[in-house]
Amino acid sequence: MENIYANDFNISPPQNETFLDVNRSQLQNEVDMIHRIQVIQNVANQLRRAEEAAEDQPPRWFQNWLTDENAFPSRMETRFNRMEARFDRMETRFNGMDVRNRKTENIQLRSMGFPINIVPFLSGTQPDDDLPEIRSVEDIDGLTRDQCARYLDGYGIRFNFNESIKMKERLRDILGLISIYDLSHHFSGFN
Structure with a gap:
């Protein structure tokens, strides 16, 4: 069973x-x-x-990144400084492009017999009010040595302060005064 x-x-x-x-x-x-x-x-x-x-x-990694007393401010400051340097370089390039554009425009104006437009300095500012306005080669010929040097410094042109006619020719070229009439003009020395 x-x-x-x-x-x-x-x-x-x-x-x-x-x-x-x-x-x-x-x-x-x-x-x-x-x-x-x-x-x-x-x-x-x-x-x-x-x-x-x-x-x-926020996530833990973000909290750690944010609360690290030394890392966050220094990294942000470094990034802002790099960004500011980039903007400064861009601004310098744009100002240089503006000078070249104005020079090209002045070449066209002079080829048609018109006076030139004022070319801004490399810093992007207009020439100082106490500097005489330049619209022709005759205006350049009437500049003093100091005025011509200030213009050349503003346009970032290297020059020898002891030269007189060469300084005026460099200023003429940077402003776009290169028509036949402008190139045939004989500059006088400084007073």
Whole structure:
């Protein structure tokens, strides 16, 4: 009789369980299930709180980068200085382009017999008010040595202060006074 419940699946033979045993087992299963649900809910709540905290604060790498007292200000200052240097170089290039454009425009004006326009200095500013306005080679010929030197400095032209006619010729060329009439003009020395 012992082998009556023997089977290939190793299932134990039925036992004589009472209603109370089944009821107790069912209640224990419900308690275990409630406990598992609470554990899962606690983990879900912890994750939710962590996500909410993460939404309120920037990421950890950003906090570390921001709170490093030495790194953040110095890096920003370095970046701003590099950016400022780039803008200065760009401005210098644009000012140089403006001088070349005005020179080209003046060449065209002189070829048609018109007086030239004022060419701004490399710094982007107009020549000083105390400098005489230059519209022709005759205006250049009337400059003093100091006035001519100030013009050449403003246009970034190298010169020898002891030269007189060569200084005036360099100023003529940078301003675009290169028509046949302008090139045939003989400059006098400084007074």
